[in-house]
Amino acid sequence: MTKYSLRFVRWDLSKRLSVCDFRWRVSWNEIFCRRGFVGPVRAKKQGRRLLIYSDCSNFALSISLNRSNHHTMLDIKNLCASVDGKEILRGIDLTIGDGEIHALMGPNGSGKSTLCNVLVGNPQYTVTGGTVVFNGKDLLSLPPEDRAHEGLFMSFQSPVEIPGVSMVNFMRAAINAKRSYLGQEPITAQAFLKLMKEKRQIVELDASLTRRSVNEGFSGGERKRNEIFQMAMLEPTVAILDETDSGLDVDALRVVAEGFNKIRTTQTSAIVITHYQRMLDYLRPDFVHVLMNGRIVRSGDAQLGYRIEREGFDWIKAELHEEL
Numbered sequence: 323m324t325k326y327s328l329r330f331v332r333w334d335l336s337k338r339l340s341v342c343d344f345r346w347r348v349s350w351n352e353i354f355c356r357r358g359f360v361g362p363v364r365a366k367k368q369g370r371r372l373l374i375y376s377d378c379s380n381f382a383l384s385i386s387l388n389r390s391n392h393h394t395m396l397d398i399k400n401l402c403a404s405v406d407g408k409e410i411l412r413g414i415d416l417t418i419g420d421g422e423i424h425a426l427m428g429p430n431g432s433g434k435s436t437l438c439n440v441l442v443g444n445p446q447y448t449v450t451g452g453t454v455v456f457n458g459k460d461l462l463s464l465p466p467e468d469r470a471h472e473g474l475f476m477s478f479q480s481p482v483e484i485p486g487v488s489m490v491n492f493m494r495a496a497i498n499a500k501r502s503y504l505g506q507e508p509i510t511a512q513a514f515l516k517l518m519k520e521k522r523q524i525v526e527l528d529a530s531l532t533r534r535s536v537n538e539g540f541s542g543g544e545r546k547r548n549e550i551f552q553m554a555m556l557e558p559t560v561a562i563l564d565e566t567d568s569g570l571d572v573d574a575l576r577v578v579a580e581g582f583n584k585i586r587t588t589q590t591s592a593i594v595i596t597h598y599q600r601m602l603d604y605l606r607p608d609f610v611h612v613l614m615n616g617r618i619v620r621s622g623d624a625q626l627g628y629r630i631e632r633e634g635f636d637w638i639k640a641e642l643h644e645e646l
Contacts, residue, residue, distance in 0.1 A: 393420045395591050396461075396560055401452035402616075403440045410436040412616035414452070418560065421588045423605055426595045427627060428613035429635055434595045435479065437613075438562045441593075442476045443469050457559070471503035473559035477549040477566050479595075484536035489548075492536050493518065493555050500556065521554035525581035543574035550578050554585045561592045567601045579604030599631040612638060 394417055401414040410433050418424055426434045440447045441454065443466035454461040461469060484492065498508045509517070522532060525547045537545050546566055553561055563582070567575050579601065582592075594605060602610070602624050610627040612620040612635070620626065620638055629637075 395420055395457060397455040399453050401454060402450045403436060404448050404450055405436065405446060410616050414618060416618065418591050421591060422609065423592045423594060423607040425602060425607040425610045425627060426593060426613060427597065427610060427630055432613040433616040434613050435564055438476060438564050438593065438595065441562065442466060442474060471500045475553050475556055475558035476562040477553060477564060479565045479568060481537050481545040481549055483538045485538055487536050489532045489534060489536055493552065496556060517555065521551055524554055524584050525550045526577050527551050543570055546570060546574065546578050550581045559589055559591065561590065563592060563594045565595050567596055567598055575600060576604065599628055602627045
């Protein structure tokens with residue numbers, strides 16, 4: 323029997339549908355009935371997506387299909403973490419496959435940035451439980467620099483200045499450190515300058531900025547472009563964008579998002595923290611997850627993000643209150 327493994331959904335040829343959502347399992351018919359709809363729920367495969375709908379309503383769910391042999395790049399199970407003795411993450415479960423974009427949304431203080439900092443190995447955060455497997459390796463056992471060399475990259479919400487360290491020297495040192503880790507020869511000066519020019523043009527980063535110290539005198543938009551430029555240079559397999567859209571005007575956001583889309587490959591996955599619909603429009607995430615109180619409480623496609631943009635998080639809080 324052919325099966326499709328989905329995030330929170332399982333579908334097979336017997337037409338059996340179920341959903342795992344926040345510690346409970348219900349049928350799609352029950353989900354529609356909870357929303358006041360009656361009548362049979364149908365499923366129709368459209369390319370790489372599964373459309374679940376009812377003839378008696380205009381409510382529908384469109385879900386991305388991933389075959390069960392799809393490679394899992396990052397697998398987070400029951401991850402718990404604290405800061406200064408205060409528990410922040412209370413059991414995060416998240417699986418990311420090759421080429422997938424996962425958007426994280428949620429109220430301030432829900433644990434979004436904490437999750438990202440734990441993944442990259444920020445020593446201010448203490449892991450108290452759970453596992454994280456990155457391309458078959460125990461991510462939590464690796465030091466931060468090895469996590470980066472393995473292909474993890476984080477674009478910071480507020481990039482800092484590094485006075486006295488030029489962009490050229492900074493990037494060449496970073497690339498050669500990664501090449502050394504992978505057993506490769508250092509990049510030549512000619513090849514490095516060619517690569518730097520090519521990647522700089524993708525994010526429309528002014529050439530004069532690459533001759534300055536890292537982020538020194540950069541505007542907010544220039545710092546964010548510089549983060550995407552660094553990502554382009556290092557070519558990670560999982561990129562974490564922590565509110566990269568914050569503080570950007572419309573044009574700067576477009577350049578940053580389009581730059582990210584240009585350097586994406588089928589092997590490039592991403593975790594994107596955002597509060598804004600416009601970022602979802604540009605990046606077109608495969609999945610949107612909502613974090614509250616250190617847990618993922620809702621997951622869906624981009625439509626979930628659009629509803630949050632319109633209605634906020636109160637409706638989710640109300641549903642969670644009914645479930646408890």
